[in-house]
Amino acid sequence: xxxxxxxxxxxxxxxxxxxxxxxxxxxxxxxxxxxxxxxxxxxxxxxxxxxxxxxxxxxxxxxxxxxxxxxxxxxxxxxxxxxxxxxxxxxxxxxxxxxxxxxxxxxxxxxxxx
Amino acid sequence: xxxxxxxxxxxxxxxxxxxxxxxxxxxxxxxxxxxxxxxxxxxxxxxxxxxxxxxxxxxxxxxxxxxxxxxxxxxxxxxxxxxxxxxxxxxxxxxxxxxxxxxxxxxxxxx
Numbered sequence: 001x002x003x004x005x006x007x008x009x010x011x012x013x014x015x016x017x018x019x020x021x022x023x024x025x026x027x028x029x030x031x032x033x034x035x036x037x038x039x040x041x042x043x044x045x046x047x048x049x050x051x052x053x054x055x056x057x058x059x060x061x062x063x064x065x066x067x068x069x070x071x072x073x074x075x076x077x078x079x080x081x082x083x084x085x086x087x088x089x090x091x092x093x094x095x096x097x098x099x100x101x102x103x104x105x106x107x108x109x110x111x112x113x114x
Numbered sequence: 115x116x117x118x119x120x121x122x123x124x125x126x127x128x129x130x131x132x133x134x135x136x137x138x139x140x141x142x143x144x145x146x147x148x149x150x151x152x153x154x155x156x157x158x159x160x161x162x163x164x165x166x167x168x169x170x171x172x173x174x175x176x177x178x179x180x181x182x183x184x185x186x187x188x189x190x191x192x193x194x195x196x197x198x199x200x201x202x203x204x205x206x207x208x209x210x211x212x213x214x215x216x217x218x219x220x221x222x223x224x225x
Contacts, residue, residue: 004157033212040122042203042215043158056212091157099210100146100165105157 002027004106006092012112019079019086021109025094032075033103034067037089046090049075055098082113122201124220133191135219137204140185144206147180148213149189151200158203161189191221199223 005024013019025032030051035043045059049069060067064082069075079086089110093103127133139147145166150158164171164178164187171178177190187204201220205213 035215042217045212045214048212059212093157099207099212102148102160102163103213104160105150107155107157 004092004094004104006090006106006109008109009107010110010112012114013082014114015083016081019082019111019113021077021079021090021092021111023075023077023092023094023106025075025092026096026104029094029096029104031095031098032069033093033095034075034077035091035093037091037108043091046077050098079111082111084113087111087113122218122220124222126222126224127194129194129196129223129225131194133189133194133198133221135189135191135202135221137187137189137216137219138185139187139204139206139216141206141208141214142182142185144208146207147178147187148205148207149176149178149187150203150205150215151198152203152218153200161202194221194223196223196225 007022032049034046037043047060047067048056052071064080066078089108091105091108093105095101095103148163149161151161152158162173162176162178164180169180175192179188201218203215203218205215207213
């Protein structure tokens with residue numbers, strides 16, 4: 001079984017451009033989480049989605065960031081008008097249920113804003 | 115020994131020794147705890163979890179201990195191997211809310 005697949009693995013964007021990060025969860029998992037990680041730091045929760053619904057976006061910046069998990073296809077984390085401070089590793093995780101069980105993580109997308 | 119670096123605390127152990135990685139969690143209401151291992155350039159990998167109605171759980175070469183009185187979680191790795199070198203994160207959750215991660219500890223195994 002394939003695990004969580006994220007692409008691209010590395011993404012370079014100039015300031016002001018848009019970044020689009022994709023995540024395909026483990027087959028059969030309908031719960032998706034996005035986390036951000038800065039170097040030498042822990043993972044910070046951003047958003048939790050179920051199919052077609054945002055359940056918890058308490059960790060998402062109010063502007064420029066959005067996420068979706070459509071009925072068909074991968075979950076997308078979109079960052080508009082990127083700034084240098086957006087440079088980080090973005091990890092997606094999935095689970096078969098809400099809470100109380102391990103999250104399965106992908107290997108992340110490393111975003112560099114120049 | 116254990117030292118605090120600029121960002122991540124680091125634990126250095128000799129190959130074959132046991133390792134103990136500690137974590138102080140913040141929310142006394144947390145009811146689910148989990149340890150992850152993260153190798154360079156990869157995503158976190160699940161090691162072991164424990165619910166708040168337990169104080170100890172064992173896996174293969176790993177044991178997690180939970181002390182709710184002092185809000186402390188530890189991960190014990192028996193017979194540490196070079197492949198155990200990584201950053202280890204504890205995470206907590208309450209009432210099925212998204213996992214909140216700690217800062218992490220870097221484990222360095224000396225061959």
